[in-house]
Amino acid sequence: MKKLLLIYILLLSTITFAQKVTVKGIALDSTNGRNKVYITLNDTINKYLKNKDFDMDKYESLYDNKNFNTKVNNQNRFKIKAKLSDSLTFSSWRHITKSYLVSDLKSKKDIKIVLEPQVCEEYVPCKEENPKLYVFIGEKIKVDYAKRKYYCNRVSMDSKFDAKYKIVENLYGNFMNDTINYVAYDHYGKPGFSEYDNVILYVAEYCGELYHVKYQYNNVYKTKNGKWASPYQGFDYKKLDSLNIKRPIKMEFEKEVTFEYGKHTDTLWFEKRFPKPFYKTNGFKAKAVYGNYAIDIFEIMKKTILKTRGFFE
Template identity: 40%
Template sequence: MKSFLTCILLITSFLAIGQTKTISGIAMDTTYGRMKVRIVKNDTLEKFSKALSSSIEQADTIPLNILKQKIEVYKSILDDKAYHTLTDSTGKFSIEANINDSLTFSSFNHNPAKYSVKDLLKMSNIYIRLKPIPCEPYVRCKDTIPKNTYAFVAEKIEVKRLNRNYCGIMVMFNGEYSAKYRIVKNIYGNFKSDTINFTAYDHYGKPAFSRHRYVLLFVSQYCNKLIHNQYQYFEVYPTADGRWATPGDPYRYDSYVKEKSIKAQPVMFENKLLFSIKKARKNYLSNYEKPYYQIIHGEARPLLGTYAEDLFKIKKQGALKRLNLK
């Protein structure tokens, strides 16, 4: 039986090799060759990119050598022309693919187009023309002081990137993200709805606050649009007395504040909150130092924390000081 299965696998492998075809044609976007079109087999780059992004989001807890290995694997995929290719200046391309594969054609500010190899083989001449993403006018907000500012503890519902094409702007300096959260507790500004939708901008990728389920966020209203105050947040956890707090040094994100008037205090968190640090990198371990944590068998148990109301005071002393919040 084992030898029979081996034969079947070998036959299948030979059939797959026999079904490999060379797909050649022309792919263009609306720049007519000024920008090249990328052709990717089976969404390989996107799949590896998402996996790598997920690892980078957890970079603090992933051993550095493992993270480097994943980055090297992604680089090798980028260098391997078996998975993808680019058109030349005239739009011509050629790539080897199995008849069961799919090819995705993409270019900056254009809608991608995905075809099965079987469908491409049915075309007498392969000519792919990508359609541009309709651009929308970029209206620069002139507000320097927000109409309203809100601070609240919230639970993540969704955070996703907005791939908008703004007319006349080739590249945005910051990535633009749409965020939807359920408000658990208002701290400042008393936002009226149970849920809030706002826009976040981040130069480094997906906003760091999106890694956590519950966060203390700071959102301001500029030009009738709710905007997250860039990079400002605290991850928070429920406490045994029904409040919200963050463990550790309350000034870990605001070390530059001169007058550190807020002090961490003993806090009992719900569900015996523990953080696994067995695989954490050395520089990450500094976040779990005494007297804020007790380390037992590779786990950090928070001893001291700061309640959300005091965390807001820290931001008023630091990053949000320019807003002159009362």
């Protein structure tokens, strides 16, 4: 009988925690309502930001889904449905985030969450005049969103990322370790280089810290002769007609390198991005035919973008 009673209690408890309840109350920060406090179920938004298969459209859809993410109204009141086993995260711009179990919140007579402001620190710019540059072919280990410091005297609209890559081949600078950890900043979301397994990366050392040279990378693939190469990209050759550089050549990649887009793709953009004879196209699918070896790509970068960034005379 006791065993049956215990099973009944456990079953009842499980059912209770699985059922959704309405959690409502007040949430505000130190701005007295000027900033809206957001309430997120099970920290869903932050968890998705760290997803290796991050997709901006899915992120925006999740962010706008009021079943997972909502905000207070003009009276600083909120309401959201959740299970007793769930948690709710309360966040606001430049304030310290707080998380609570739903079961704990429901035990309160009145729910009032007050977020404390973050404490800022002064930004001291690095005055490194001759930063070291490391150029290498890297294999992605991870690229994750990172928490930015809150500076009193500097505003940045970029997202920060912690990146870790295996060094497959050094091209310049001879970084001594097998792996490298560095920071990347990007205004448009997750960095473009994170979409590829292997890339040529450009990382500079400023005041003892490693930073990605913003927006600079080249996706590369193995060729049948065992070398790394990047498919032809027209912008690599802008204003380079008078320079002694190797032109793109026909490549036999170890695996077929193709780029495919949806039917609503702009035709003019596609033709400029994947011009013939450098690519063989079928509809909005392009197969790479021409390219440059990694070392030649680096020589192009030295004469163009890296030169304008002050790394080469």
